[in-house]
Each structure stands twice: as structure tokens, then as C-alpha cells.
Amino acid sequence: MLQWISKGGRVTIFTRDMSWANKDKEIKELLFKKAINNELIIIIASNIGLTKKLENDGATIYTYEELGYTPNSRFTIVRTDRIDSKVAIGKERNGKHFIEEFDSSDGYPFHIANDLTNFLIKFNKINKEGTIQNEESK
Numbered sequence: 001m002l003q004w005i006s007k008g009g010r011v012t013i014f015t016r017d018m019s020w021a022n023k024d025k026e027i028k029e030l031l032f033k034k035a036i037n038n039e040l041i042i043i044i045a046s047n048i049g050l051t052k053k054l055e056n057d058g059a060t061i062y063t064y065e066e067l068g069y070t071p072n073s074r075f076t077i078v079r080t081d082r083i084d085s086k087v088a089i090g091k092e093r094n095g096k097h098f099i100e101e102f103d104s105s106d107g108y109p110f111h112i113a114n115d116l117t118n119f120l121i122k123f124n125k126i127n128k129e130g131t132i133q134n135e136e137s138k
Contacts, residue, residue: 001076002026004088004099005034009079012041012117016070018050035059041080043120045070062124075113087113 001020005011005027011034021027028050034040035057042051046065055061064071079085086103087110102109 001088001099002030004076004078005030007078009082009085010034010039010041012043012077012080014043014071014073014075014077014113014117016045016074018042018044018048022050031059032057041117041121043117062121064120064123066127067123071116073113073116077113077117086110089113 002024005013021031031040031054035054038058038060040054040059041062042054042059043062043064044051046063047055047061051059051061074090076088077085078088084103086101088099088101089109090097090099092098100109102113104110
């Protein structure tokens with residue numbers, strides 16, 4: 001994962017709890033570097049200790065706990081919003097974990113990851129605006 005995230009450009013991480021990053025000092029250092037350079041987007045169930053610190057350093061954090069549903073999907077997109085972006089999806093086969101990479105020419109895996117990411121980003125923005133409107137109308 002370290003090699004994958006260290007590629008140039010913005011990175012989008014779709015995760016449940018960032019447990020994989022909490023255990024690895026090199027990953028955390030790289031995430032903070034990406035955050036400082038405004039190259040890190042994290043979509044997570046709820047904003048937790050690590051993601052709050054990353055957000056303070058410049059990462060963009062979106063959550064989905066308001067949905068009352070935890071997606072089974074976990075993936076990372078490198079070079080987000082660029083023509084050469086790719087998605088990495090972890091899989092397990094025969095008890096071994098490996099990462100499979102897809103780009104836009106691979107069809108559905110890449111586009112489903114992008115669609116889910118964009119859907120949850122838009123949901124967060126609408127939800128935030130709706131909350132602000134409701135507070136102003138009181």
C-alpha cells in the first residue's frame with residue numbers, strides 16, 4: 001500500500017476505520033505528507049483520531065455514518081480526477097491478501113469505485129448544506 005499511495009498526485013482512500021494505517025509508521029508519515037500537500041481525500045465511516053489529525057494538516061475527510069450503512073467496499077484511487085487514475089482493490093484468495101489494480105479501460109471496477117466516491121462526496125456536501133439551511137431557518 002505504501003508504494004501505491006506514494007504515486008504522484010491526489011489519493012482517495014475509501015475505508016472503514018483506517019486500522020491498516022494506524023499500525024504502520026511509514027504509511028502514516030506518507031499520509032501526513034499527502035495531507036500537507038492537499039493530495040489526500042479519505043472517505044470513512046466517522047472522523048476518528050487519525051483522520052482528524054490528517055484533516056488539520058490539509059486532508060479532506062468525508063464520512064458516511066449518517067447513512068446508517070457501512071459499505072463493504074474498500075479501495076484506494078491514485079491520481080484522483082486525472083486521466084491516468086487507477087483504483088486498487090484488495091482481495092483475498094487462498095488465505096493470501098493481494099491488491100488488484102484497475103484503470104478506466106478496465107470498465108466496471110474503476111467506474112464503480114469512482115461512482116461510489118463521487119456519490120458519498122456529494123451526499124456529504126448536500127447533507128452539510130442542508131444542516132446549515134435548517135439552522136439558519138430556525
